[in-house]
Amino acid sequence: MGRGGVDARSSEAPNTGSIQASGDAAADPTPTHLATRRTFQTRSKLLAKDIAVYADLFKALGDETRLGILALLLAKRGALCVCHIEDYVKALSQPTISHHLRLLREAGLVTAERKGTWVYYSVNKAARDRLADFVALLGS
Numbered sequence: 001m002g003r004g005g006v007d008a009r010s011s012e013a014p015n016t017g018s019i020q021a022s023g024d025a026a027a028d029p030t031p032t033h034l035a036t037r038r039t040f041q042t043r044s045k046l047l048a049k050d051i052a053v054y055a056d057l058f059k060a061l062g063d064e065t066r067l068g069i070l071a072l073l074l075a076k077r078g079a080l081c082v083c084h085i086e087d088y089v090k091a092l093s094q095p096t097i098s099h100h101l102r103l104l105r106e107a108g109l110v111t112a113e114r115k116g117t118w119v120y121y122s123v124n125k126a127a128r129d130r131l132a133d134f135v136a137l138l139g140s
Helices: 031-061 064-076 082-088 094-106 125-139
Strands: 110-115 118-123
Touching: 031 064, 031 094, 031 125, 064 082, 064 094, 064 110, 064 118, 082 094, 082 118, 094 110, 094 118, 118 125
Parallel strands: none
Antiparallel strands: 110 118
């Protein structure tokens, strides 16, 4: 005999009578519950696939100095010379500011372009889109 009192060789399912409500959405095969389950699975797969990308973004955003630099770049709405960023973050040394800018660049939040001896930084529009996608996942 198999599970539930059914002979494993038998092709007939056991007669369980009527379906009893258990309050569990998985027990209710209505189309609404199936659609909800499918939507949740799709969101879970999307988050699982992109979780490393989002983690890197939020690690870079998790520092007050880097958030301040990003806010400065967003306010200027264009490329900003590293010398102006250094003027904005006066409390830190130049190597420390360069470290923060490198982390922002590696996370894909800013882009850098060398013009002569100076490097100009700007907000990466693709990162803005990724963050907007994440916010949309939270809201849907």
